[in-house]
Amino acid sequence: MQRLLIGLALCRLPLCHCSQGPLCGDKATDGAGCCQLGQQFFQNFGRVLPHHDDRPWCLLRSIQIADQPRQPSHAPTRSLGRHIPFSPFFFFFFLPQTHHILVQMSENAGSQSGPAPSDRVVIGLAFGNSNSSIAYTVDDKAEVIANEDGDRQIPSILSYVDGDEYYGQQAKAFLVRNPKNSIGYFKEFVGQDFASIDPTHNHASAHPQEADGVITFTVNDKDAETPSTISVSEVSTRFLRRLVGSASDYIGKKVTSAVVTVPTNYSDKQKAALIKAATDAGLEVLQLIAEPVAAALAYDARPEAEVSDKIVVVADLGGTRSDVAVLASRGGMYTILATAHDYEFAGCHLDDVLIEHFSKEFIKKHQKDPRTNAKSLAKLKFEAEATKKALSIGTNASFSVESLIDGFDFASTVNRLRYEMSARKVFEGINRLIEGVIKKAGLDVLDIDEVVLSGGTSHTPRIANNLVGLFPASTKIVAPATSATAINPSELQARGAALQASLIQEYESDDIDQSTHPAVTTVKHTANAIGVVTRVADDDVFTPIVPAETAVPARRTVHVPVPKAGGDVLIRVVEGGTHIKVTKPEPKEKKADGSDDDSDDDGSDDDDDEEEEHREKVWKIGSTVAEAAIRGVKAGGKVEVTINVSADLGVTVTAREVGGKGGIRGQVKAP
Known part of the structure; x- marks a missing residue:
């Protein structure tokens, strides 16, 4: 995908200084005109020239637009009633390169008679590799x-015993007693080729196999004597059907x-396979x-929740994998700036730490390794x-x-510190993963x-x-251990999906x-911040x-401070960026030659505790x-600046x- 940088230039010219400004009505303005008493307000004479790396760049003073195309994930900033007029920019999330499959999804669904909007009963579904969850909205609140x-939290497992199908926690219990007829950790295989899968987590359950180029499992799902070969798509359909059945029983209506x-x-390919599995389960997928x-x-x-522009890191730490994403939240739309995926630092590796600890303790007591x-x-x-x-x-x-191995029972305890x-290595790996994706987005931890x-x-x-130690104090860490109002992390995705479902149903x-459609989802983003410069204490x-990283169209307003005595206010509209200012500690003075050994020993601890460098985020103009001048502002007044x-x-x-x-306004047409 070719990268593109579009420059939009505004020249620095004297602005209208009349008492009314361009809004006085003496003459209509279209971006190049001003009132009769003023001078030319804005002028657009930027031009795009080719660059050596095939990315156009703009001469003069420019407002840069970020790489194109980029698709924001549109979302409401709070739970909204459905009486609000439909607006695709307001209601929908979008994921980069997702729109093609969503269009295909609608075409596939169009061949079937789906429920009418008034007859829909919708849920939010988080289908995970280890666990799945379902949420439903009641009075605009997700439950x-x-x-x-x-x-x-329903384990994503199916198990078959004497022709009966079990799922969830009951099926998980059969991983010990009936592993060959239990299917788990299959969600990662949906839409995959057999050569590309990692069956590591299936060692204690039915193993994935290849049949006619399709990933399958062999289990006795009908009776104890006759094995059946089930594709991963059919396994997903069966599991989703059970989830839908549980949701329907809970709500009292059939989920559609x-x-x-x-x-x-x-x-x-994976999205298409997931949609097909859901459709076969009788579930209409409104959106991924x-x-x-x-x-x-x-x-x-x-x-x-307060509506604000912010940079958010979402760390999804699951049972078999960890996914981290950096999001730019701008006016209710989420743009994914960078992502990272890791299979080395997840919940199963914390399980392995405990397994290792207790196995060694068991070996010490009984000279047998239960892991064999x-x-x-x-x-x-x-x-x-x-x-x-x-x-x-x-x-x-x-x-x-009980009866861990060879009839030996085992019981022990462990404290959190141990x-x-x-x-420790797993926790450090998670930290590195989060730091890495922030750097991948071109940001610093101070930007989060x-x-x-x-x-x-x-x-x-x-x-x-x-x-908490990795990020500055200004960064809010939202988790049960650090926030009393944190939502159960295991339920976040299902809740968000349910809220989205309630908005579009x-x-x-x-x-x-x-x-x-790509024409709607593909939008441009600002590469740099646009703002105003004011003079405060000679700075x-x-x-x-x-x-x-704001998706356009966008409109923002800010109040600019003015002198206490009032008067004329000069407003400079500029581009701005951030950089990290590092202040290193001053070197300590060397001790005099005549100091005795005892004093050296006493101060050795102080020498070891060297001061750390100070890092802070500062704006670079x-x-x-x-530039614009507002004449005769009253004492104690405020000036409002809006950029659209x-x-x-x-x-x-x-x-x-x-x-x-009065006021002044200037408009620059698109290049």
């Missing part, structure tokens, strides 16, 4: 649904439709949304997960397994406003506590399809109005875009005294 066993979350690296966007929406849709037996290893893993969860809410946990020390922890592994307190499928202070960047890259700048009668 996570419990299945028949009372579980809100859903918004489903997918990882950011899900391919078009990115997992990190769904998690962010679960927080931003709360009534008490598949059934014993399954018991260890099952109990290790329970112990890990207990250590997330308490400082001590017990570990007990556990965290043993799992919020970190949201999602996924079951996020319950571990040490992970959140480590991030009353629209026709054609309307949804049109809103996911120029930059106030961003339109932040970097770029080129001036335009249209979808076609046209820019309008408006400045006026709050409460005053």
Whole structure:
């Protein structure tokens, strides 16, 4: 995909200084004109020239537009009633390169008779490789649904015993007693080729096989004597059908439709396979949304949430993989700036730490290694997960397994400190993963406003506590260990999907399809912040109005401080960027030659504790875009500046005294 940088130039010219300004009505303005008493306000004479790396660049003072195309994930910033007129830019999430499969989804669904919008019963579905969850909205609030066993986190496992099908926690129990007829960790295989899968996590369950180029499992699903070969698509359909059945029983109505979350690296082939599996299960997929966007929406849709422009890191720490995404939240739209995916630092590796710890203890007592037996290893893993969860809410946990191996029972305890020390490498790996994706986005930890922890592994307190030390105090770490108002991390994605489903359920499928068309989803973004410079205490202070990575069209307003005595106010509209200012500690003075040895020994500890360098984010003022003067501002008054960047890259700048009668405005047409 070719990268493109579009320059939009505004020249620095004297502005209208009449009492009324361009809004006085003496003469209409179209971006090149002003009132009769003024001079030319703005002029657009930027031009695009070729560059050696095939990226156009703009001469003169320019407002840069970020790489194109980029697709924001559109989302409401709070839970909204459905009486609001339909707007695709307002209601829909979009994931880069997702729109093609969404259009295909609607075409496939169009061949079948889906439910009418008024007859839809919708849910949000987070289909995970380890666990899945379902959510339903009641009075614009998302509620996570419990299945028949009372579980809100439903293991993504199917098991067959004497022709009966079990799923969820019941099926998970059969991983010990009936592993060959239990199918787990299959979601990662949907839409994949056999040569590309990693069957590591299937060692204690039915193993994936290849049949006619399709990934399959062989289980006795009908009776104990006759094995059946089931494709991974059919396994997914059966599991989704059970989830839909549980949701229907809970709601009291048959669930017809859903918004489903997918990882950011899900391919078009995987999305198509997932949609087909859901359709075969009798579930209409209204939309696929990115997992990190769904998690962010679960927080931003709360009534008490403040609407603000921010950079958010969403760390989805699951059972078998960890996914981290950097999002730019701008006016209710989420743009994915960078993502990272890792299979080395996840919940299963924390389980392995506990398995290793207790196995060594068992070997010391009985001189037998329980990890050499598949059934014993399954018991260890099952109990290790329970112990890990207990250590997330308490400082001590017990570990007990009956007949672990050769009839030997085993019982022990572990405290959280010992556990965290043993799992230090895993925690450090998660930190590196998060730092890496921030650097991949071209940002620094000081640029991050919020970190949201999602996924079951996020319950571990040490992970959140480590991030508190990694990020500055201004960054909000949203996790149960650091915030009393944090939502259950395991439920975030399902809640976000349910909120999105409630917003779009009353629209026709054609309307949804049109809103996911590339012409709608592909928009430009600002590369740099656009704002104003004011003079405070003999220093120029930059106030961003339109932040970097803002999808256009966009409109932002800010109040500029004025002198206490009032008077004329000069406004400079400029581009701005951030850089990290590093202040190194001053070197300590060397001791005098005549100092005695005792004093050297006493001060050795102080020498070891050297001061760390100080890092801070500061704004760097770029080129001036335009200047404007507001005459005769009253004492104690305020000046309001609004910048509006249209979808076609046209820019309008408006400045006026709050409460005053006049103002000035300039408009620049798109190049």
